[in-house]
Amino acid sequence: MAIDHERLDRVINPKSVAVVGDSQKNDFRWLNHMKTFKGKVYSVHINPETAKRIEEELKVPNFKSLKDIPDDIDYVIFNVPRKVAPSVLQDAAEKEVGGVAMFTSGFAETDTEEGSSLQNAIIDIAKTNGLIVIGPNCMGVYNSKRGLRFLDHPVGNSKGITLISQSGSIASSFITAAEARDIPLGKAVSFGNGVVLENPDYLEYFAQDKETQFIAMYIEGVRDGKRFFDVLKKTTPIKPVLIWKSGLTDAGQRATASHTNSLAGSRSIWEAVCKQSGAIQVNSLEESMDILTTLNTLDGFTGTKVGLAGGAGGQSVVMADDFTNAGFEVPALTKESNEKLGSFFSLVGAAYPNPIDMGSNRKEIETVLETLMEDNNIDFVTMQFSASKNIEDQERAEFSMQLLTEHRKRLQKPIASIVFSPDPNATEQNIIKDMLKKYQIPSFPTYQRASIALKKVSDYYKFHTKQG
Amino acid sequence: MAIDHERLDRVINPKSVAVVGDSQKNDFRWLNHMKTFKGKVYSVHINPETAKRIEEELKVPNFKSLKDIPDDIDYVIFNVPRKVAPSVLQDAAEKEVGGVAMFTSGFAETDTEEGSSLQNAIIDIAKTNGLIVIGPNCMGVYNSKRGLRFLDHPVGNSKGITLISQSGSIASSFITAAEARDIPLGKAVSFGNGVVLENPDYLEYFAQDKETQFIAMYIEGVRDGKRFFDVLKKTTPIKPVLIWKSGLTDAGQRATASHTNSLAGSRSIWEAVCKQSGAIQVNSLEESMDILTTLNTLDGFTGTKVGLAGGAGGQSVVMADDFTNAGFEVPALTKESNEKLGSFFSLVGAAYPNPIDMGSNRKEIETVLETLMEDNNIDFVTMQFSASKNIEDQERAEFSMQLLTEHRKRLQKPIASIVFSPDPNATEQNIIKDMLKKYQIPSFPTYQRASIALKKVSDYYKFHTKQG
Numbered sequence: 001m002a003i004d005h006e007r008l009d010r011v012i013n014p015k016s017v018a019v020v021g022d023s024q025k026n027d028f029r030w031l032n033h034m035k036t037f038k039g040k041v042y043s044v045h046i047n048p049e050t051a052k053r054i055e056e057e058l059k060v061p062n063f064k065s066l067k068d069i070p071d072d073i074d075y076v077i078f079n080v081p082r083k084v085a086p087s088v089l090q091d092a093a094e095k096e097v098g099g100v101a102m103f104t105s106g107f108a109e110t111d112t113e114e115g116s117s118l119q120n121a122i123i124d125i126a127k128t129n130g131l132i133v134i135g136p137n138c139m140g141v142y143n144s145k146r147g148l149r150f151l152d153h154p155v156g157n158s159k160g161i162t163l164i165s166q167s168g169s170i171a172s173s174f175i176t177a178a179e180a181r182d183i184p185l186g187k188a189v190s191f192g193n194g195v196v197l198e199n200p201d202y203l204e205y206f207a208q209d210k211e212t213q214f215i216a217m218y219i220e221g222v223r224d225g226k227r228f229f230d231v232l233k234k235t236t237p238i239k240p241v242l243i244w245k246s247g248l249t250d251a252g253q254r255a256t257a258s259h260t261n262s263l264a265g266s267r268s269i270w271e272a273v274c275k276q277s278g279a280i281q282v283n284s285l286e287e288s289m290d291i292l293t294t295l296n297t298l299d300g301f302t303g304t305k306v307g308l309a310g311g312a313g314g315q316s317v318v319m320a321d322d323f324t325n326a327g328f329e330v331p332a333l334t335k336e337s338n339e340k341l342g343s344f345f346s347l348v349g350a351a352y353p354n355p356i357d358m359g360s361n362r363k364e365i366e367t368v369l370e371t372l373m374e375d376n377n378i379d380f381v382t383m384q385f386s387a388s389k390n391i392e393d394q395e396r397a398e399f400s401m402q403l404l405t406e407h408r409k410r411l412q413k414p415i416a417s418i419v420f421s422p423d424p425n426a427t428e429q430n431i432i433k434d435m436l437k438k439y440q441i442p443s444f445p446t447y448q449r450a451s452i453a454l455k456k457v458s459d460y461y462k463f464h465t466k467q468g
Numbered sequence: 469m470a471i472d473h474e475r476l477d478r479v480i481n482p483k484s485v486a487v488v489g490d491s492q493k494n495d496f497r498w499l500n501h502m503k504t505f506k507g508k509v510y511s512v513h514i515n516p517e518t519a520k521r522i523e524e525e526l527k528v529p530n531f532k533s534l535k536d537i538p539d540d541i542d543y544v545i546f547n548v549p550r551k552v553a554p555s556v557l558q559d560a561a562e563k564e565v566g567g568v569a570m571f572t573s574g575f576a577e578t579d580t581e582e583g584s585s586l587q588n589a590i591i592d593i594a595k596t597n598g599l600i601v602i603g604p605n606c607m608g609v610y611n612s613k614r615g616l617r618f619l620d621h622p623v624g625n626s627k628g629i630t631l632i633s634q635s636g637s638i639a640s641s642f643i644t645a646a647e648a649r650d651i652p653l654g655k656a657v658s659f660g661n662g663v664v665l666e667n668p669d670y671l672e673y674f675a676q677d678k679e680t681q682f683i684a685m686y687i688e689g690v691r692d693g694k695r696f697f698d699v700l701k702k703t704t705p706i707k708p709v710l711i712w713k714s715g716l717t718d719a720g721q722r723a724t725a726s727h728t729n730s731l732a733g734s735r736s737i738w739e740a741v742c743k744q745s746g747a748i749q750v751n752s753l754e755e756s757m758d759i760l761t762t763l764n765t766l767d768g769f770t771g772t773k774v775g776l777a778g779g780a781g782g783q784s785v786v787m788a789d790d791f792t793n794a795g796f797e798v799p800a801l802t803k804e805s806n807e808k809l810g811s812f813f814s815l816v817g818a819a820y821p822n823p824i825d826m827g828s829n830r831k832e833i834e835t836v837l838e839t840l841m842e843d844n845n846i847d848f849v850t851m852q853f854s855a856s857k858n859i860e861d862q863e864r865a866e867f868s869m870q871l872l873t874e875h876r877k878r879l880q881k882p883i884a885s886i887v888f889s890p891d892p893n894a895t896e897q898n899i900i901k902d903m904l905k906k907y908q909i910p911s912f913p914t915y916q917r918a919s920i921a922l923k924k925v926s927d928y929y930k931f932h933t934k935q936g
Contacts, residue, residue: 167782251798252789258821259781284916309473313727314635317688321720330719353726422645425894448752
């Protein structure tokens with residue numbers, strides 16, 4: 001059905017919320033999560049004892065039906081037995097709420113006749129009334145600016161990345177992961193079985209949402225592949241779209257069926273969809289974070305010839321391998337660069353390899369970085385900051401970052417970094433990462449992850465530069 | 469040349485050490501690192517002022533020449549100007565030391581005539597005198613039990629993993645990484661250009677070393693490919709050998725040439741070498757750690773049909789995909805298992821998917837784990853421990869681990885785990901990891917890393933079961 005974007009706006013940016021059927025058993029999780037919501041919160045519960053606790057302990061006004069609430073309701077989240085779902089939806093439709101998210105599960109994904117028939121009833125009510133239904137079997141809407149959330153997540157961001165996810169647990173991990181990396185994730189929709197609105201509907205909506213800069217999608221399946229492809233093709237030239245498609249193996253497809261009852265589709269089709277539409281295909285949460293970090297700090301980056309600085313000895317070899325394997329060129333430096341480095345290091349005529357070791361004093365660092373940034377064979381520069389060395393001498397680390405950003409500004413050449421630590425629990429490296437953030441230099445924990453993320457973003461911008 | 473293993477024994481497990489040419493400029497790093505050495509330490513320095521500081525401040529007896537030391541010397545590490553190297557080596561040969569590690573660099577890897585000619589002089593002296601020379605351009609020997617080290621690394625382990633590395637910086641990262649993960653790394657050799665002893669020599673020696681359980685190699689190149697392959701084929705049936713081969717791209721080969729002057733070889737040759745010899749090919753430090761963790765906790769593991777527990781919703785789908793992509797089967801459960809779960813959860817006739825959600829109370833956990841472990845379709849079980857949930861209820865986490873280990877003992881079925889946390893800085897998950905260590909259950913941070921490491925180890929044991 002055609003989605004009424006004005007009505008969906010009410011759901012995604014609600015001013016009032018009703019929680020239907022929150023239970024004592026789960027410590028009123030839905031009402032508790034609404035404590036951060038910047039707007040009015042109402043409860044609907046028919047059990048008098050529960051209703052009393054909600055009113056007295058949680059101080060939330062409770063009503064026996066949605067229709068009794070003496071206020072407009074933009075967003076309803078409900079957790080009622082599946083059999084009751086249609087009648088609550090009917091109330092919501094008559095009340096003319098913005099929309100409903102159904103946490104309730106037990107529909108077609110259970111492979112039972114009752115589940116399927118109830119699911120059909122939901123679809124009928126939604127279509128007849130033009131009611132926006134998110135789910136069932138989902139967590140609904142997260143809107144950081146509005147303080148609307150479905151788990152104990154932080155709120156406050158006003159814009160940036162929007163996540164469209166069929167899975168609530170993946171959505172929750174995604175929000176936590178982004179928060180930990182200072183990636184501004186402003187909005188998320190977890191929509192489970194997606195029986196009324198599905199992937200292309202959300203994509204189409206967020207493509208035109210002014211607060212959404214990039215879109216990340218976790219997809220288990222789509223019903224109307226053609227429509228999804230059409231919407232995707234229209235969206236990627238405006239905003240980068242990451243697609244994390246799961247259920248691409250037999251076992252994954254079986255798991256998908258019992259999770260969101262989606263048809264998963266084949267790997268080759270999904271690869272073609274991403275390639276032909278210029279979407280960015282990702283394979284994991286970590287890769288999503290790496291790419292969002294890159295998008296968030298490197299604008300319009302299309303370089304394929306990388307200059308690598310700062311790896312010593314074997315690290316240089318591994319660094320060169322990893323960037324080449326990701327699809328980059330790691331070219332030799334120009335004659336001019338070799339001469340400049342040769343005369344400075346008093347080894348005239350010597351060839352300086354790429355990757356290039358940084359040396360340790362400031363004059364050396366300055367010479368190496370300037371030469372690398374100015375080299376005509378090099379499109380962009382990636383520097384390794386060994387966590388341990390740079391924490392010992394933070395001034396030197398900051399000196400390198402200042403130099404890099406000055407050259408970036410002067411030469412319009414992008415830069416990136418790797419903050420490597422063999423000990424994954426060494427939180428000291430966060431000091432270096434925070435310094436890099438200050439200079440808006442994207443950082444990655446390994447060469448492999450850096451090279452793959454940088455390449456995918458570079459490919460994205462190249463695709464749309466050619467098309468546009 | 470044929471390597472005298474008795475003499476190499478002296479070098480790898482020295483009772484006495486001489487440091488030649490340690491300098492004030494680097495704060496006597498070599499002598500300072502020897503502070504943990506369980507044996508006698510001597511210094512050789514010809515500058516009277518430096519010698520005085522070494523004797524008075526560091527309390528290390530100093531001599532003008534190796535030959536003046538009134539004691540047998542098992543291991544010499546030296547850091548002298550390259551021109552002086554041959555004469556120091558000559559002294560070492562006449563003194564009949566066990567062997568020498570040359571930190572000194574600037575030989576064939578610099579691509580100069582002088583470097584190459586000095587390198588030839590070193591080779592001549594070594595061959596004429598049967599002198600063991602490690603390097604040049606290397607960090608030498610790390611022996612944890614003897615307290616012998618080349619950087620500020622911990623010491624104390626007595627056995628376990630031995631690392632053979634052409635790169636000193638990779639060796640150092642490897643030792644730190646293993647320490648952080650409680651992987652017992654007892655010995656390492658960093659041998660740089662390897663002009664006298666090279667890869668197969670070290671491999672042959674450690675193949676017969678009783679304290680070495682597994683061997684990890686970081687290789688930039690080998691000179692005698694045939695001999696390396698022969699030694700490797702003989703070693704892998706006795707001990708697992710990990711091979712991390714770098715320099716497999718053009719840029720990596722260029723970096724290799726200027727690092728250790730090695731001939732890197734092609735990717736297809738190295739893949740064939742590993743496949744035909746039953747060695748375990750790895751591509752990064754992280755992967756090495758994952759595989760060593762697996763080897764260290766799962767003995768003789770050959771399963772390919774995995775039962776997955778504990779992922780909820782979308783996590784199940786991703787888990788199933790990742791294990792399938794790594795080459796595992798994620799089979800449906802037997803009829804008996806489905807009936808058992810169906811009667812317990814009162815959904816007779818329902819099909820329970822694999823991956824299977826754990827439920828939350830103890831009776832549920834017990835039923836699910838017992839059924840999965842006993843299922844005849846399943847060779848081994850991997851359980852996800854969500855870091856946040858299990859930290860909230862550590863008793864429940866411990867209950868699951870106890871159950872798993874009891875079934876493991878009873879059924880002789882291996883188990884593994886994933887401790888997932890979307891926040892990479894959430895050190896709380898170390899609580900769960902420590903509990904898992906107590907039960908000797910290997911743990912991994914992502915499905916992808918778990919599945920790849922488990923598959924490679926399973927392949928290793930299967931290869932050698934078939935051969936043997």
